[in-house]
Amino acid sequence: xxxxxxxxxxIKMIDRYxxxxxxxxxxxxxxxxxDSDGKKSRQKIYDxxxxxxxxxxxxxxxxxxxxxxxxxxxxxxxxxISLIGSASSDKNYVEYARVLDKAASEVGIDFLGGFSxxxxxxxxKGDQILINSIPEALSVTQKVCSSVNVASxxxxxxxxxxxxxxxxxxNTAYLxxxxxxxxxxxxxxxxxxxxxxxxxxxxFHGVGENESCLSVGVSGPGVVKTAxxxxxxxxxxxxxxxxxxxxxxxxxAGELMVKEVSNRLGIPFGIMDLSLAPTPEIGDxxxxxxxxxxxxxxxxxxxxAALALLNDAVKKGGIMASSHVGGLSGAFIPVSxxxxxxxxxNKSSMNLEKLEAMTCVxxxxxxxxxxxxxxxxxxxxxxxxxxxAIGVINNKSTAVRLIPVYGKGIGEEAEFGGLLGRAPIMxxxxxxxxxxxxxxxxIPAPVHSFKN
Amino acid sequence: MKAVVTIIGKDNIxxxxxxxxxxxxxxVNILDINQTVMQEYFTMIMLVDLDMMKIKFSDLQNxxxxxxxxxSMTVRIQHExxxxxxxxx
Numbered sequence: 001x002x003x004x005x006x007x008x009x010x011i012k013m014i015d016r017y018x019x020x021x022x023x024x025x026x027x028x029x030x031x032x033x034x035d036s037d038g039k040k041s042r043q044k045i046y047d048x049x050x051x052x053x054x055x056x057x058x059x060x061x062x063x064x065x066x067x068x069x070x071x072x073x074x075x076x077x078x079x080x081i082s083l084i085g086s087a088s089s090d091k092n093y094v095e096y097a098r099v100l101d102k103a104a105s106e107v108g109i110d111f112l113g114g115f116s117x118x119x120x121x122x123x124x125k126g127d128q129i130l131i132n133s134i135p136e137a138l139s140v141t142q143k144v145c146s147s148v149n150v151a152s153x154x155x156x157x158x159x160x161x162x163x164x165x166x167x168x169x170x171n172t173a174y175l176x177x178x179x180x181x182x183x184x185x186x187x188x189x190x191x192x193x194x195x196x197x198x199x200x201x202x203x204f205h206g207v208g209e210n211e212s213c214l215s216v217g218v219s220g221p222g223v224v225k226t227a228x229x230x231x232x233x234x235x236x237x238x239x240x241x242x243x244x245x246x247x248x249x250x251x252x253a254g255e256l257m258v259k260e261v262s263n264r265l266g267i268p269f270g271i272m273d274l275s276l277a278p279t280p281e282i283g284d285x286x287x288x289x290x291x292x293x294x295x296x297x298x299x300x301x302x303x304x305a306a307l308a309l310l311n312d313a314v315k316k317g318g319i320m321a322s323s324h325v326g327g328l329s330g331a332f333i334p335v336s337x338x339x340x341x342x343x344x345x346n347k348s349s350m351n352l353e354k355l356e357a358m359t360c361v362x363x364x365x366x367x368x369x370x371x372x373x374x375x376x377x378x379x380x381x382x383x384x385x386x387x388x389a390i391g392v393i394n395n396k397s398t399a400v401r402l403i404p405v406y407g408k409g410i411g412e413e414a415e416f417g418g419l420l421g422r423a424p425i426m427x428x429x430x431x432x433x434x435x436x437x438x439x440x441x442x443i444p445a446p447v448h449s450f451k452n
Numbered sequence: 453m454k455a456v457v458t459i460i461g462k463d464n465i466x467x468x469x470x471x472x473x474x475x476x477x478x479x480v481n482i483l484d485i486n487q488t489v490m491q492e493y494f495t496m497i498m499l500v501d502l503d504m505m506k507i508k509f510s511d512l513q514n515x516x517x518x519x520x521x522x523x524s525m526t527v528r529i530q531h532e533x534x535x536x537x538x539x540x541x
Contacts, residue, residue, distance in 0.1 A: 068530035
């Protein structure tokens, strides 16, 4: 019959350790919204999104109540707009972003991703127009998120696109300067972007996906940390096992809920993303899990090993718990969205170089990092190139979400609010990468990508 | 559908009667009751059957919360499946 211990544990997880489902994201294909007339295309987009996602928010809220586990965000991911826009003769896609924003508000979701382009090998006309529209698009919309894939293990690194993205990030920072360059928090540059990622800002609905589907991202750093508090001083075998068991439980809860939403909406379940996603709240930090393993402060020597163990154990536990795993799946290490990470930066325990090393073993990359507003375009491009190299060579997704906060420098802080948090401005290397970035062209795909 | 009702708060007279009245009124059958006192907090867990219930789930949830407020207890009602899925392979 009833196992009292399990009931109490679950309730504690939710009440005290901030267990929640981070996001349920509906992917919607917009491929049938192409039109040679941009205006008609946008009307089709608006109609399709508002019709397909009409019941998303109320249904998720209903299931949330019945299962008693909060779902923090409801989101939508759409087909990369560069593919849709290119059918039209439009020279600028800002209007597409406005329509997406309007549709997102209409259905009551938090964020909509897919103002995106995939240019790992080269750019089409539509890709170019989209990328050039990003700064304005992100400054005139609230909920639209943008991503650009500039590299892949199969194609190598498109250094022309990397160079361009340095400029685009700076322009976005300038156009949203009144809000601490918030626009850049909604823009991510990827290597090996995945087509079914439910997390923002990088979510888009890939062309190999269903007409529409539901994916879910669980959270739960607080739950993992609490579980580890109970095994203080024990060996890493025990640590890994404890994380696996915890990941299993939280993944199962997430999958149960998304399947229920999927039944009620009649939209297929896509994947479960096993990422541990922190929030700026106390007790919901990935950095604190690493510290719980025995590090005095996140960022000190041992941090990369601790993160590698965490990331791997979360995957092992989660894979067993879910029928379909996908997305980014691993631990996120955003700076501004993680209370422990912010503290680590503030006490100079964490720097950009250590974060870069950590991205070799975790699921995302340099995420939500504020850098001085006067950082040059080429330095930003070079940081992107480094991160892409890690992704391309290691056959994993990596991303860069940097915020060159306009008008601010070292010692100051950017404040984004809500889940995006706040970020102390971090130093970048003062030496130039200008001539490196100016070369352009492509860095060829690594030899181990030729597996056929 | 079966659901788990969890009631947590300071121990008091009449807790069971308070909530069982609400449940009975809405045609909800109690299948199992378990109660413990953990760190001076009274915890009661009930497994209930909602198949014959006359009102919506959210309405029952509101009624239970309201009843809980009157005697300073926190009440939750959750689908039973959540506990089974999380702890069983």
